[in-house]
Amino acid sequence: MSSHVDPSAPLQGEPSVRTKRKLKKEMRTQLVSFVLMIFITSMAFLAIASDAVPSGFAIPFILILASIQVIFQLYFFMHMNEKGTGWVNAMIWSGLFVAALTVASLMLLIGVVKY
CATH class of the missing domain: 1.10.287 (Helix Hairpins)
Known part of the structure; x- marks a missing residue:
């Protein structure tokens, strides 16, 4: 064969x-x-x-x-x-957005308390 x-x-x-x-x-x-x-x-x-x-x-x-x-x-x-990384992109960018908001709000809070 x-x-x-x-x-x-x-x-x-x-x-x-x-x-x-x-x-x-x-x-x-x-x-x-x-x-x-x-x-x-x-x-x-x-x-x-x-x-x-x-x-x-x-x-x-x-x-x-x-x-x-x-x-x-x-x-x-x-x-x-x-292709196929849409959810990964959405989660990473939303996490970065929340982190940036957190840092900005903490800086604002520290700035308000300081003065």
């Missing part, structure tokens, strides 16, 4: 051409976002180390860059930009 083997079929365990193309695109996206995050990190460090950013704007500047970093990491490294 001989079985017919399709010569055009990929070998067992070898990814298809479509999968290879998708992995190559994924790798390129990961590499570009990694380089962008390194650039943002070095930009934040150099801006503060060289006193290029006024001292009154230093903390908001770092927080803005940190927010960009978090979004990059969530969407590119944690794959939140893929």
Whole structure:
């Protein structure tokens, strides 16, 4: 009993051409976002180390860059930009919203008590 083997079929365990193309695109996206995050990190460090950013704007500047970093990491490294992650997105963003409200209200409460 001989079985017919399709010569055009990929070998067992070898990814298809479509999968290879998708992995190559994924790798390129990961590499570009990694380089962008390194650039943002070095930009934040150099801006503060060289006193290029006024001292009154230093903390908001770092927080803005940190927010960009978090979004990059969530969407590119944690794959939140893929299909089927709607609930994950909704839960994370609502959690961040509640956390921001909590921090803002505590800052307001501390500010009111202080004066």
